[in-house]
Amino acid sequence: MARAATTSDPFNAVAEPRRRQILTFLAADERDVSEIVVAVGLDQPSVSKHLGVLRRVGLVRVRRNGRHRLYRTNAAALKPVHDWTETFERLWRHQLERVKERAESQMNPKPPSQ
Amino acid sequence: MARAATTSDPFNAVAEPRRRQILTFLAADERDVSEIVVAVGLDQPSVSKHLGVLRRVGLVRVRRNGRHRLYRTNAAALKPVHDWTETFERLWRHQLERVKERAESQMNPKPPSQ
DNA sequence: ACATTACATACCTATATGGGAATATGTCAA
DNA sequence: TTGACATATTCCCATATAGGTATGTAATGT
Numbered sequence: 001m002a003r004a005a006t007t008s009d010p011f012n013a014v015a016e017p018r019r020r021q022i023l024t025f026l027a028a029d030e031r032d033v034s035e036i037v038v039a040v041g042l043d044q045p046s047v048s049k050h051l052g053v054l055r056r057v058g059l060v061r062v063r064r065n066g067r068h069r070l071y072r073t074n075a076a077a078l079k080p081v082h083d084w085t086e087t088f089e090r091l092w093r094h095q096l097e098r099v100k101e102r103a104e105s106q107m108n109p110k111p112p113s114q
Numbered sequence: 115m116a117r118a119a120t121t122s123d124p125f126n127a128v129a130e131p132r133r134r135q136i137l138t139f140l141a142a143d144e145r146d147v148s149e150i151v152v153a154v155g156l157d158q159p160s161v162s163k164h165l166g167v168l169r170r171v172g173l174v175r176v177r178r179n180g181r182h183r184l185y186r187t188n189a190a191a192l193k194p195v196h197d198w199t200e201t202f203e204r205l206w207r208h209q210l211e212r213v214k215e216r217a218e219s220q221m222n223p224k225p226p227s228q
Numbered sequence: 229a230c231a232t233t234a235c236a237t238a239c240c241t242a243t244a245t246g247g248g249a250a251t252a253t254g255t256c257a258a
Numbered sequence: 259t260t261g262a263c264a265t266a267t268t269c270c271c272a273t274a275t276a277g278g279t280a281t282g283t284a285a286t287g288t
Contacts, residue, residue: 015129016276020198027205033235046277048236067234067285075205082203084134085196091141091189130246147265160247162266181255181264 010081013057018042019050023073026060030072124195127171132156133164137187140174144186 014020025039037047054060058077063070128134139153151161168174172191177184
């Protein structure tokens with residue numbers, strides 16, 4: 001089989017750097033498409049397609065205002081990604097602690113325990 | 115251009131469900147490839163290829179033990195993903211609070227302020 | 229109605245898979 | 259050395275893009 005559809009879930013949606021860039025850009029305020037086009041430096045149809053993907057997985061919300069469409073990030077849809085990585089947080093904290101301990105024992109060496 | 119290489123960064127690596135499954139499986143203990151094959155239900159070459167991707171982005175570590183290769187999750191490599199989603203955490207917390215407030219005001223309606 | 233603006237969508241192409249089959253590589257055991 | 263076992267790699271194909279070009283569509287101004 002080929003690669004899974006990027007439209008299927010937030011993990012795939014945020015795998016694309018441009019889409020992460022868009023989500024960051026839309027995190028603070030709502031913006032229309034032309035502003036996003038300027039911000040990411042792609043042409044308009046490409047941006048619209050990225051917005052389509054983000055829309056389908058619920059990562060952005062749209063509101064019409066006359067001819068403009070105002071997009072904004074729907075951060076809640078990122079929670080599954082955050083939660084999944086969170087389950088590994090304890091592991092890397094342990095790991096970093098071990099690294100830190102090793103560094104400290106280098107600075108202030110203890111004799112090897114018999 | 116085509117889709118970005120999945121080997122390029124942790125975001126792409128964890129976009130694949132099978133790889134997330136593998137990372138979860140390898141989070142607790144180290145396991146050899148045949149155990150992973152059983153766990154995810156793919157054939158061995160496919161698993162080896164997924165492990166190759168995870169290796170290249172540093173999401174797993176390998177240790178040889180005779181004919182076996184023992185893999186384990188390197189959780190620290192997930193930190194960039196966690197950190198990025200973390201920057202949106204404040205936003206979805208606000209959002210959830212608004213939802214909660216609305217729910218509460220439904221349960222105990224207040225008269226509209228003049 | 230007509231032109232213009234702001235987007236979305238359709239279509240096209242190069243590319244990067246994901247998975248399976250076959251094969252190569254590496255390691256141990258007798 | 260020979261064989262068996264554990265993995266990795268190569269080759270193949272179907273598929274899903276990402277981005278660009280061309281086009282469709284909705285809303286506004288005159």
